[in-house]
Amino acid sequence: MEWVLLVLLGMAASSLGSLIGLGGGIIVVPALLYLGTLHGFDHITPQVAVGTSLFTMIFTGLSSTLSYMKHKTVDYKSGLLFLIGSGPGSILGAWVTESLNLKSFNIFFGLFIILVSIILTLKNKLKPIPYRKDKGIVRTFTDNTGTTFEYGFNPIAGILISFVVGFLSGIFGVGGGSLMVPAMILIFFFPPHVAVATSMFMIFPSSVLSSITHVALGNVNWLYAFALIPGAWMGAKVGVYLNTRLKSKTIVILLRTILVIVGVRLIYQGFFG
Template sequence: MEWIVLLIIIGLFAGTVGSLIGLGGGIIIVPALLFFSSSTDLLGPLTPQVAVGVSTVVMIFTGLSSTLAYMKHKTVDYKTGFIFFAGCGPGGILGAVMNKQMNLQDFNVYFGIFVILISIVLIIKDRLKPVTYKETFQIKRIFKDPDGKEFQYGYNILPALLISFGVGFCSGLFGIGGGSLIVPTMILLFLFPPHVAVATSMFLVFLSALVNSVTHISLGNVNWAYAASIIPGAWYGAKIGAFVNRKLTSNNLVNILRVILLIIGIRLIYQGIVG
C-alpha cells in the first residue's frame, strides 16, 4: 500500500512542476522511480526502459490535463504545436528504440548531463544577445497578455522541424516529454512569451506522448500498475501547475526551471557514477 501512496505523491509533484514550467513531468517521474527503486524497498527493481515507458504513458494524461487548463486562458498556439509535432513524432520513435540499448548507469549519466546542459542554457540566457523579431519568419504570430502587452514571435518551418526532431528523440530516449528543450528554444530562438511557450509545450507533450507510448508499449517497457498509480496525482497536479503558472511572472518561471534541472542533473550523474 505504501508504494501506491508514494507513486500518487510522485505523480502529483511531477504533474504540478511539469505543467508549471512546461516539462511534462517526465523529468521528475523518471529519476524519482529510479531513485526509489534502487535506494529503498518501496518499489521493486526497475530498468531505465520501464521507468521511461511508465513516464511516457503518464505524460499523455499530464499533457492533456495541462492543455485543457491552458485552453481556458487562450495561451496554447495549436498551429505551432502541430508543426513541431511533425518533427517530434518520428524523433520520439527513434529515441524509444535507442533507449532499449542503455543500462542504468549509462542512462543516469547521460540524462544528468542532458538536464544540466539545459539548466546552463537558461542560466546564461540573460547574457545572450537577444534575437530580434525577423520579418523573414515564415510563420509569424502575435500574442497579447492580460495587461495588453503585445508580443511578436515566429519561426521558419525547416529549422523548427529539425529542432523538434531532436527534441522528440530526447523525449523518446529519456521519457521527459521534450519540454525541457522546446521551452528554452521557443523563448530564446523564436521569441515566444514564456507563458505561451509553456502552454504550447504541454500541448506538444500530449501529442508526442501518444506516439512515444505506443512505441514503448510495443517494446514491453510499461509497468501498468505503476502507471495507473501515478496518473491520478499527475492529472490533478497538472491542473494545479497550470493555475500557479498564471500567478507567476515570466522571470519566476525561468528561475524555477533553472534550479530544478540543475539539482536533478547533479543527482543523476552522481547515481550513474556511484552506481
C-alpha cells in the first residue's frame, strides 16, 4: 500500500510540476514529511525529504525535457547559461539544509510555499519588464501557430538570479522552477511555454548536482525514491501533454489553494508542533 501511495504521489506531483514548470518537489517534500508521521512509513527528516525529492526530480526533469524537445520549446543556450549560476547555487543550498532542524525547516519552507502561491497569483497580472536589445542576449521563438516572439536578458543578471534560485532549490528540494519560470517571463520576457520547457531542462542537471551532495550526506531514502521515480517519469509526460493542449489557469488556481493550505500547516507545525 505504501508503494502505491508513493507511485501516485510521484505521478501527481510530476504532472503538476511539468505542466507549469515547478518540477514537483514543492508537493513531494511536504507530502513526504507528512507520510513520515504515519504508521507504516519510515520517519523522514527534512534533509531526507529534500534529498529524496531532488533525486526523484532528476527523472522528472529528464522525462519532461525529452518530451518538450519534440515540441521544440526548449531554449538550450539560455538554459545552459542559467546553469552557470543555478548549479553552484544548488550545491551550496544542499549543504545549508544540514543546519536546519525540523521546526526551522517547516517555518522557512512554509513561508517559501506561500511566497510561491503569491507569485502564481500575480504572474499573469504583471507585465514583463521591457528589455533593451543593445544590453544583452536577444532570442526569437516561433510557436505552433506561426507567431514569433522576441525576448532577451542581461547574462550577468540571468546568472545571478539563477544562482539564488538554485540555492533555494538545494535547500528546499523544489527544483527551482517555482521561481525561475516567473523570473524568465517577467524579467527576461520569455514566452510562457518556452519558460516552462527551459525551466524543466534546467531542473535535470541542477537536480543531478544537488543530488550528488545529498547522496554523499546520506540524505536519500532509496526505497522511497525508487517508488516515486516510475510515477514521476509517467507524470512528467502527462504534464507536458496537458501543457501543449490546455490552458493551465484552472490547475494553477487549484495548486495555489493547496500550497497556501500546506504552507500555513507547515508554519503552524514549526511554531506549535
